[in-house]
Amino acid sequence: MNNYRLTIQYDGSRYKGWQRLGGGESTIQEKLEHVLSELIGDEVELIGCSRTDAGVHAIAQVANIKIEKEIDANQIKDYVNRYLPQDICVTEVAEVSEDFHARYNAKDKTYLYKIWNKEYCNPFMRKYSMYVQERLDLIEMRKAAAYFIGMHDFTAFSNAKSKKKSMEREIYEINFEEKDGMLNIRLCGNGFLYNMARWIVGTLIDVGLGRRKASMIPAMLLEKDRAKTGNLAEACGLYLEKINY
């Protein structure tokens, strides 16, 4: 079998997320699989690294596909980019060893969350960031962020349905970068539960607005009660930025 790794960029606005849903729902995985199956002449299954939610974007999602046929990597790239809608594109295709698995082999992932924090909105970024009009207190947000670093049970920061799987994840870093009104928050960790990045950022925003105290985070983590965390930050501000293997 030939194994190809695809790096994919998308504007998630129009889609019900990454994962195939069937029933005519439009997802990124389905769009890609459809175009790839036309190239290959057979049904294909794409293994994506992260199941981004509806409306979430990706700067560099990674997926792999195993096929019998040997096709030149650049030919795959050119073909899919020609037939994909303009809000999805494949920035790289590489032939990889047969045991490469886009999900299992990922070492860490970085999510980027963009917040437009000015007294007036940003017409160009309105679909690509969350708009927070009141001034955010970055010092308090940084204090709150520090409590998330390390290995924790993130039950309180996820909508994950299955309670059988481990809810522990390790966050390596959360950093803040502010420029001309745009606040970029980057979260790097070994994995993220369903909605986890958005729950963490939503809670950081609450702290930044003075609605919650940074010092409340450890108790939120321990009590595992989602009702006590902040709000879910909007999907349109979130980007899957980078995956390391």
Place this chain on the structure above:
Amino acid sequence: MNNYRLTIQYDGSRYKGWQRLGGGESTIQEKLEHVLSELIGDEVELIGCSRTDAGVHAIAQVANIKIEKEIDANQIKDYVNRYLPQDICVTEVAEVSEDFHARYNAKDKTYLYKIWNKEYCNPFMRKYSMYVQERLDLIEMRKAAAYFIGMHDFTAFSNAKSKKKSMEREIYEINFEEKDGMLNIRLCGNGFLYNMARWIVGTLIDVGLGRRKASMIPAMLLEKDRAKTGNLAEACGLYLEKINY
């Protein structure tokens, strides 16, 4: 009379340009005048500096409005931003002397044209730049651009209907900046005829693709025949960036 200068940012995608058209057509001027008239309690006329075309964006359009009432500049700004749609925002309101005129007093204007020049599209910039897949020859484009500098009759680079008015304009500078696949072309001049920035950029793109030679520009300017110039560059790549007074 009190005179206020407004600095306005907009995503032009949804609009038929800046200028009021009447008949239910959606234009930026109408949206602003509608909200301002509700604040002031009377009909108002906004004098815009540049009549940007349908689909063209603005980073800093300037307009002024004369009203009898004296209202705090910040109050105007807050009010209009509260009621404007999110693709238009007023970034600044200042009280100015009674003789300030947004159009007549402008010394120079800078238009920014964004071209995404990679072998694959950019999902996030697809509505905010023109996509040119073939590699552009920047050296030739720069040579071509140099011929536009100075005072010229731009009849061949405009769709302007009135032939009575002067078609002479002076271009002070055209500069190129390329970063990670995004080419920014900035055109600074004392004024631009209808569609002129887009005709110039369209012709530069033709030169960059080898369809026309840079050395043909002087003849195009002299012959004043629009049929001999390049194509009209797409509206979605153009931004009114800056106006100096």
